[in-house]
Amino acid sequence: MDARPNVFEVALESFPSDVVAGSRVVPAILLFWPDQVPPAAETRRTLENLATQYQGKFALALSDVATTPQLAQQLRVQGIPSIRVIVDGQIADQLEGPQGEAVLRQLIEGMTMSDAERLKDQLARFTAARDWEGALQVLKAALQAEPNNPAFKVEWADVLVHRGDFDDAERVLASIAEETPERERPAMRLELAREAASLDGAAALSRVAADGNDLDARYEAAIAQAVAGDYEEALDQCMAILQTDRKFRDDAGRTTMIRIMATMGKGSDVAQRYRRRMFAFLH
Structure with missing residues (x-):
């Protein structure tokens, strides 16, 4: 028996309680494998490593078809290795044959997402x-x-x-x-x-091209670009304002950067990069 509670061996008798009932609390991957088949043994090792990485987000049930073939026969397993995904007491997905880590990780992501x-x-x-x-x-x-x-x-x-x-x-x-x-x-x-909606973004960009010190034009361009989803371009406009004149529209370069980054959501790499740039300039 594996020392990790979310990795365990299963047989026909324990399948209803350990896997079916358990999957109503935590989704389960059921792997049919024998140690004598190298690709199956490799799949087991990969899944065990992933079980450790995902820290209990799914259960890994192992059925060795060489020693306890009855469960594989009941679930009509045709090839080895073979995977069944059990969610809320039902088989939600299955994979047949050897699978790489990327495929297995994608499978786990799908079944463990809220x-x-x-x-x-x-x-x-x-x-x-x-x-x-x-x-x-x-x-x-x-x-x-x-x-x-x-x-x-x-x-x-x-x-x-x-x-x-x-x-x-x-x-x-x-x-x-x-x-x-x-x-x-x-x-x-x-x-x-x-x-x-009250600005002419295209005209503002033309004004910026004609005069990079036109901070009103840079501000209007930044707003228009942010709304269009051109975040890096919009933040570049704000950085230019910030570096040119901190007093412009009561520090609009900084405050507009903060407003734009708020629309980008948590975890945005672009927002994090420009936040560091802003901090470095200010401090």
Whole structure:
């Protein structure tokens, strides 16, 4: 028996309690393997390493078909190694044959994500493609299942701003408590978008090209670029303002950088990089 409680051997008799019932609490990967087949033994080692890395986010049940073949026969295992994913007492997925670490890691990520994490993963793909209609459909389905989920509402408001539905976004934001994590992201995006609506971004960029010391033009360009999703360009404009005149519009170079970075969400590499640049300049 493995010393780790989330890695254990399973047989036909223990399968209902250890795997099926247990998967209602923690999702399980069931690996059918024999030590005599090198690819199967390698798959076992990879999964054991991943089980350690994921620290109990999934259970790894091991069935040695050479010594206890009955469970493999019941589940109609055809090849070795063979994997079954058990979630909420049901087989949710399966893989046949040797699998590399990347495939196994992707499988684990999918089964251990929370609903909010899974939603964010889907939305990230739609956002990268700027497919706001697709994002909205995903959110509608999520909100239908959990209409009061604040994390889902935050994403809903953010997508509405991207689509230009400012009034609807404002109504959704009004229904979200101020202290809700990441509420600031769509709230600030809405603020910037409404400001950008009164500006001519293309004209501002032309003015910057003609005169790099035109700080009003740089400010207007930064707002327009941030709303368009051109974050690095927008932050470069702000850095130029910051380095030229700290007093411009009451330190607008710094405060506008903070506003733009708020729309980029936690964990943004770009935001972290420019935050370091700003800190280095200020200190």
